[in-house]
Amino acid sequence: MGVMVSQGDPRLAVIGRRLARVARVVPVMSSKGGVGKTLLSCLLALALSERGARVGLLDLDVTNPTAHVVLGADLSKFPEEDRGVVPPLIGGVKFMSVAYYSGENPLPLRGWEIDNVVREVLAVTIWGDLDFLVIDTPPGIGDEVLDVLSYFPKHEPLVVATPSPLTVASVRRLLKLLTEAVKGELIRVVENMARDDSDIIADLAKKFHVGFLGKVRFDEGVDRAVGDIDALRRSRMYKDVSMIAEKLL
Amino acid sequence: MGVMVSQGDPRLAVIGRRLARVARVVPVMSSKGGVGKTLLSCLLALALSERGARVGLLDLDVTNPTAHVVLGADLSKFPEEDRGVVPPLIGGVKFMSVAYYSGENPLPLRGWEIDNVVREVLAVTIWGDLDFLVIDTPPGIGDEVLDVLSYFPKHEPLVVATPSPLTVASVRRLLKLLTEAVKGELIRVVENMARDDSDIIADLAKKFHVGFLGKVRFDEGVDRAVGDIDALRRSRMYKDVSMIAEKLL
Amino acid sequence: MGAARVVHEWALAEAIADYVFKSAPSAKRVRVTVRLGELQAVDEGILKFALREIMKSEGIACEVVLKREDCVLKCRRCGHEWLLKEVEFGEEVREAIHFVPEVVHSYLKCPKCGSRDFEVIKGRGVWVEEVSWE
Amino acid sequence: MGAARVVHEWALAEAIADYVFKSAPSAKRVRVTVRLGELQAVDEGILKFALREIMKSEGIACEVVLKREDCVLKCRRCGHEWLLKEVEFGEEVREAIHFVPEVVHSYLKCPKCGSRDFEVIKGRGVWVEEVSWE
Numbered sequence: 059m060g061v062m063v064s065q066g067d068p069r070l071a072v073i074g075r076r077l078a079r080v081a082r083v084v085p086v087m088s089s090k091g092g093v094g095k096t097l098l099s100c101l102l103a104l105a106l107s108e109r110g111a112r113v114g115l116l117d118l119d120v121t122n123p124t125a126h127v128v129l130g131a132d133l134s135k136f137p138e139e140d141r142g143v144v145p146p147l148i149g150g151v152k153f154m155s156v157a158y159y160s161g162e163n164p165l166p167l168r169g170w171e172i173d174n175v176v177r178e179v180l181a182v183t184i185w186g187d188l189d190f191l192v193i194d195t196p197p198g199i200g201d202e203v204l205d206v207l208s209y210f211p212k213h214e215p216l217v218v219a220t221p222s223p224l225t226v227a228s229v230r231r232l233l234k235l236l237t238e239a240v241k242g243e244l245i246r247v248v249e250n251m252a253r254d255d256s257d258i259i260a261d262l263a264k265k266f267h268v269g270f271l272g273k274v275r276f277d278e279g280v281d282r283a284v285g286d287i288d289a290l291r292r293s294r295m296y297k298d299v300s301m302i303a304e305k306l307l
Numbered sequence: 308m309g310v311m312v313s314q315g316d317p318r319l320a321v322i323g324r325r326l327a328r329v330a331r332v333v334p335v336m337s338s339k340g341g342v343g344k345t346l347l348s349c350l351l352a353l354a355l356s357e358r359g360a361r362v363g364l365l366d367l368d369v370t371n372p373t374a375h376v377v378l379g380a381d382l383s384k385f386p387e388e389d390r391g392v393v394p395p396l397i398g399g400v401k402f403m404s405v406a407y408y409s410g411e412n413p414l415p416l417r418g419w420e421i422d423n424v425v426r427e428v429l430a431v432t433i434w435g436d437l438d439f440l441v442i443d444t445p446p447g448i449g450d451e452v453l454d455v456l457s458y459f460p461k462h463e464p465l466v467v468a469t470p471s472p473l474t475v476a477s478v479r480r481l482l483k484l485l486t487e488a489v490k491g492e493l494i495r496v497v498e499n500m501a502r503d504d505s506d507i508i509a510d511l512a513k514k515f516h517v518g519f520l521g522k523v524r525f526d527e528g529v530d531r532a533v534g535d536i537d538a539l540r541r542s543r544m545y546k547d548v549s550m551i552a553e554k555l556l
Numbered sequence: 557m558g559a560a561r562v563v564h565e566w567a568l569a570e571a572i573a574d575y576v577f578k579s580a581p582s583a584k585r586v587r588v589t590v591r592l593g594e595l596q597a598v599d600e601g602i603l604k605f606a607l608r609e610i611m612k613s614e615g616i617a618c619e620v621v622l623k624r625e626d627c628v629l630k631c632r633r634c635g636h637e638w639l640l641k642e643v644e645f646g647e648e649v650r651e652a653i654h655f656v657p658e659v660v661h662s663y664l665k666c667p668k669c670g671s672r673d674f675e676v677i678k679g680r681g682v683w684v685e686e687v688s689w690e
Numbered sequence: 691m692g693a694a695r696v697v698h699e700w701a702l703a704e705a706i707a708d709y710v711f712k713s714a715p716s717a718k719r720v721r722v723t724v725r726l727g728e729l730q731a732v733d734e735g736i737l738k739f740a741l742r743e744i745m746k747s748e749g750i751a752c753e754v755v756l757k758r759e760d761c762v763l764k765c766r767r768c769g770h771e772w773l774l775k776e777v778e779f780g781e782e783v784r785e786a787i788h789f790v791p792e793v794v795h796s797y798l799k800c801p802k803c804g805s806r807d808f809e810v811i812k813g814r815g816v817w818v819e820e821v822s823w824e
């Protein structure tokens with residue numbers, strides 16, 4: 059009987075354990091920037107939590123985190139430690155972001171460094187019991203998005219689209235990628251910043267045989283509510299997102 | 308006299324030669340997505356060219372290229388070869404994009420692969436004599452943006468911002484990074500999708516001691532002009548961008 | 557950092573333990589060599605203690621060998637190489653880097669050319685160099 | 691591909707030449723070994739011809755050694771490794787990959803798990819393995 063040897067990254071080995079008591083993982087995605095991924099992730103997490111679900115929110119837009127700005131999170135102290143890092147409760151949601159550590163400084167990173175951040179955060183964050191883990195992701199199809207697809211054993215992508223030609227081109231590419239990797243019934247599309255009753259996005263969802271959860275209307279006032287959870291909860295966008303949350307529950 | 312040895316990537320060695328006859332390099336940047344980088348890059352290239360400048364446009368949003376959609380570029384044939392790859396002329400602009408090769412398929416790439424694409428494209432594209440090379444970049448601060456800062460011996464970033472709180476947070480981080488690397492007088496900020504006469508963006512530029520080139524107003528009709536260069540040239544956004552072009556000349 | 561039972565090093569010890577369990581699912585005696593990069597500044601005593609506790613609770617005899625690795629940085633723009641030892645950080649910054657080593661890019665620039673486009677070429681964080689069992 | 695004087699291999703030859711000039715600015719006799727990855731499918735004859743022409747025009751005697759490298763792919767999701775030889779592409783796709791090898795991610799998935807998150811671990815494109823001079 060000889061000696062066997064193995065070497066590698068221990069962080070990947072523990073991710074399964076960290077997510078063991080997380081019932082559903084919902085990455086909010088869109089290859090297009092500025093379609094409302096971050097705002098929608100935050101409002102969705104708040105709306106799910108208001109309905110009694112235990113919710114975590116993870117900002118994986120590593121080189122440009124902004125979810126803390128939406129939530130008005132306090133970056134002046136680090137999250138508590140308890141055999142890992144415990145995401146602070148903000149508006150009832152367990153919120154984790156690299157911004158706790160980078161502050162408002164630039165965080166320019168090469169792809170393999172982004173991958174390292176994702177591994178580190180997934181390995182040390184203690185989510186505990188969650189009904190939903192909502193994940194905000196960056197635009198493009200780079201390391202963060204590939205990591206979400208590779209490291210989470212199961213997930214239900216929520217694709218955000220707006221009815222502009224540039225968004226539709228980007229979302230089509232993303233849906234092609236996602237439908238290869240995830241069962242169609244676990245993928246859902248939301249139309250954001252809807253201004254009229256165009257069916258472009260609903261039709262796109264149908265074409266790819268994925269779910270369509272409805273429209274979130276353009277809400278002129280929502281930008282002014284950014285940073286203030288109570289004001290966000292009073293916004294019209296929150297009302298629309300709450301309907302989406304209902305359908306997810 | 309012994310033997311000396313060197314090994315490495317030949318592509319980096321030739322980039323200087325490829326850009327030798329390019330007078331000015333203008334990367335259009337913003338850590339925030341959806342602020343109009345792509346539309347502005349395209350319109351700026353068209354407006355500069357209309358004013359008699361010799362202009363190239365390079366889409367470096369590698370995993371989500373969309374400039375070809377704005378320009379209505381034909382992806383059905385590869386660019387011509389002549390001791391390298393010759394960017395096709397579109398609306399008077401020499402246009403290069405990875406989309407000629409990926410088509411409308413998804414192009415999910417890890418960071419070091421994105422870096423490889425940037426090196427390859429810079430090494431083989433024959434720009435010839437140019438007064439301006441405009442570069443469209445992705446959101447975030449990842450490989451594409453770091454490559455622009457590292458591989459171009461000189462460049463004059465054009466930072467696009469909209470007056471929303473999430474954009475301002477992102478742009479502040481980018482300006483911090485850029486002002487460390489580039490002389491303040493070579494950095495310029497443009498406000499896009501302006502709707503009123505707020506001074507947030509102009510003030511931000513002042514605070515960082517960089518230039519402010521003015522506002523591009525929100526133009527409801529511009530999305531319908533996407534894909535049609537003549538229609539784009541008739542848009543109100545094009546008029547506003549033309550004023551920016553004048554100031555750059 | 558902090559008291560042994562609560563700090564986040566415990567989570568890293570669990571990661572190493574899970575790695576060992578996956579590599580050698582039925583082994584009762586293992587030896588694990590872990591490389592600890594200077595950048596993350598993991599507390600060796602706590603990590604060792606936590607790892608032994610976890611292994612003991614699973615009924616496994618585990619020999620733990622920790623190896624420190626100095627941190628070397630290299631600029632991608634100008635090629636300059638330097639040592640983390642030459643850099644001075646405040647307590648808050650060191651703590652931030654302890655949790656997510658990559659945030660070093662938020663607080664450090666190449667001392668020669670000022671670029672933040674540098675790489676940690678050695679000495680980042682926790683890596684299993686060897687698990688051996690019979 | 692196409693006629694020797696016009697194809698894009700010429701640009702890659704110029705890159706290699708510039709690399710040699712920078713490595714050995716005053717050498718009059720050099721030897722360059724270039725590794726050519728199977729994925730990019732560079733035309734060896736044209737590359738060699740172009741490189742010799744460029745070197746001759748600079749008055750340098752250059753010995754060119756080209757080495758083919760097979761292309762190996764590895765899935766990051768499931769770990770599966772496979773060879774490019776086992777894959778069949780149409781002419782258009784091969785041509786696209788010839789220009790920008792990374793677009794292979796637009797046309798290929800892991801044959802085992804279907805993921806596009808795979809790596810070209812060997813045999814991508816053009817790499818200078820050695821320039822030597824005295």
Ligand SMILES: Nc1ncnc2c1ncn2[C@@H]1O[C@H](COP(=O)(O)OP(=O)(O)O)[C@@H](O)[C@H]1O
Nearest residue numbers: 091092093094095096097251275276277471473
């Ligand atoms: N339904 C909406 N109504 C009005 N403005 C919105 C809506 N959704 C998003 N926005 C605004 O659009 C901008 C981009 O939103 P953000 O969530 O940052 O997008 P992403 O994360 O996709 O880049 C922000 O200024 C945000 O306030």
Ligand SMILES: Nc1ncnc2c1ncn2[C@@H]1O[C@H](COP(=O)(O)OP(=O)(O)O)[C@@H](O)[C@H]1O
Nearest residue numbers: 222224340341342343344345346500524525526
């Ligand atoms: N000045 C403007 N007026 C109206 N719409 C605009 C304006 N600038 C950009 N847009 C629209 O905003 C969306 C995002 O623009 P895009 O150029 O793709 O941004 P980015 O490249 O920064 O992600 C597009 O639908 C585009 O048509």
Ligand SMILES: [Mg+2]
Nearest residue numbers: 095096119124
């Ligand atoms: Mg966002």
Ligand SMILES: [Mg+2]
Nearest residue numbers: 134135136648
């Ligand atoms: Mg503090």
Ligand SMILES: [Mg+2]
Nearest residue numbers: 344345368373
């Ligand atoms: Mg864009």
Ligand SMILES: [Mg+2]
Nearest residue numbers: 383384385782
């Ligand atoms: Mg063709």
Ligand code: NI
Nearest residue numbers: 557563564565
């Ligand atoms: Ni600690």
Ligand code: NI
Nearest residue numbers: 691697698699
């Ligand atoms: Ni060719």
Ligand SMILES: [Zn+2]
Nearest residue numbers: 631634666669
């Ligand atoms: Zn440097």
Ligand SMILES: [Zn+2]
Nearest residue numbers: 765768800803
């Ligand atoms: Zn696979």
